[in-house]
Amino acid sequence: xxxxxxxxxxxxxxxxxxxxxxxxxxxxxxxxxxxxxxxxxxxxxxxxxxxxxxxxxxxxxxxxxxxxxxxxxxxxxxxxxxxxxxxxxxxxxxxxxxxxxxxxxxxxxxxxxxxxxxxxxxxxxxxxxxxxxxxxxxxxxxxxxxxxxxxxxxxxxxxxxxxxxxxxxxxxxxxxxxxxxxxxxxxxxxxxxxxxxxxxxxxxxxxxxxxxxxxxxxxxxxxxxxxxxxxxxxxxxxxxxxxxxxxxxxxxxxxxxxxxxxxxxxxxxxxxxxxxxxxxxxxxxxxxxxxxxxxxxxxxxxxxxxxxxxxxxxxxxxxxxxxxxxxxxxxxxxxxxxxxxxxxxxxxxxxxxxxxxxxxxxxxxxxxxxxxxxxxxxxxx
Numbered sequence: 610x611x612x613x614x615x616x617x618x619x620x621x622x623x624x625x626x627x628x629x630x631x632x633x634x635x636x637x638x639x640x641x642x643x644x645x646x647x648x649x650x651x652x653x654x655x656x657x658x659x660x661x662x663x664x665x666x667x668x669x670x671x672x673x674x675x676x677x678x679x680x681x682x683x684x685x686x687x688x689x690x691x692x693x694x695x696x697x698x699x700x701x702x703x704x705x706x707x708x709x710x711x712x713x714x715x716x717x718x719x720x721x722x723x724x725x726x727x728x729x730x731x732x733x734x735x736x737x738x739x740x741x742x743x744x745x746x747x748x749x750x751x752x753x754x755x756x757x758x759x760x761x762x763x764x765x766x767x768x769x770x771x772x773x774x775x776x777x778x779x780x781x782x783x784x785x786x787x788x789x790x791x792x793x794x795x796x797x798x799x800x801x802x803x804x805x806x807x808x809x810x811x812x813x814x815x816x817x818x819x820x821x822x823x824x825x826x827x828x829x830x831x832x833x834x835x836x837x838x839x840x841x842x843x844x845x846x847x848x849x850x851x852x853x854x855x856x857x858x859x860x861x862x863x864x865x866x867x868x869x870x871x872x873x874x875x876x877x878x879x880x881x882x883x884x885x886x887x888x889x890x891x892x893x894x895x896x897x898x899x900x901x902x903x904x905x906x907x908x909x910x911x912x913x914x915x916x917x918x919x920x921x922x923x924x925x926x927x928x929x930x931x932x933x934x935x936x937x938x939x940x941x942x943x944x945x946x947x948x949x950x951x952x953x954x955x956x957x958x959x960x961x962x963x964x965x966x967x968x969x970x971x972x973x974x975x976x977x978x979x980x981x982x983x984x985x986x987x988x989x990x
Contacts, residue, residue: 663754761815915935916969
């Protein structure tokens with residue numbers, strides 16, 4: 610089975626880097642201009658390249674390289690129900706499809722974890738780094754596989770993290786510099802819908818959110834060696850599919866985490882807790898976005914609560930730093946964007962909503978149709 614990566618811009622020589630999930634600042638904002646406003650399998654495609662496996666992670670870009678992760682071979686599908694957004698009737702008939710391509714039953718073939726770099730201008734494969742997947746391997750479902758977390762790069766190394774806990778640092782030449790199996794070192798990656806959080810970087814630290822219920826903790830590794838610098842937790846019972854966000858505030862750096870138990874901030878230098886807003890939420894998926902001293906986030910799950918929090922608090926900030934909170938109406942999976950004085954969110958059922966960041970009130974709403982799990986990106990006006 611071949612999957613494909615598509616690049617839909619034809620001016621790649623001068624384009625910016627996109628080094629992590631949600632872009633340079635983790636905000637979903639790009640400085641690119643003259644982007645195509647529509648495309649199809651034939652229209653506005655600069656190149657198409659085959660992959661030798663399946664992945665649901667997002668590509669990252671550094672200068673002339675586009676980097677993706679994927680798994681080779683088929684892991685066992687979990688028994689019972691799989692997460693779908695269409696609740697009544699047949700999801701496939703309504704247009705909902707498995708992510709990462711069709712699944713088949715596992716075979717006797719070896720499961721491998723791959724990271725590959727492609728030439729940004731042509732799609733030519735520059736290198737492929739492959740390691741054996743070491744078990745026991747978690748089962749997968751139709752929205753994820755072992756290549757769910759997006760990679761991250763600092764321009765020196767690519768850090769690739771897979772859903773069984775294996776992680777490696779790979780030079781931009783494709784040569785491995787270090788590797789860890791965090792599932793083996795700290796406890797198996799056992800969370801209902803599978804590990805999905807992507808890594809974050811802060812200075813020389815690689816920060817990993819491992820909130821898996823019975824084994825939940827934050828981990829900071831030295832990005833040069835892979836050795837532990839600090840570990841915060843355990844956060845007993847906390848789960849998260851979200852990616853942590855590091856922001857610089859007037860009161861110092863804050864590492865923001867959206868979990869099933871709370872929204873909370875840590876000092877990324879030490880792992881020390883700073884503040885928290887405690888409120889249970891069944892599935893914490895979206896990532897916060899930061900703008901001008903405030904965090905905007907959807908907590909996740911169906912018709913999610915969404916809110917704005919002023920940074921800089923200490924301890925319980927529920928009565929001091931929550932600017933506003935709406936109890937329902939936000940996306941299950943996708944993260945918000947703040948652009949040109951407005952906040953936008955796109956739901957799984959193709960509804961885009963524009964809200965006032967000062968009050969949380971809806972300004973307009975439009976139905977696009979279709980089924981989406983992607984987070985919106987803003988660029989070129």
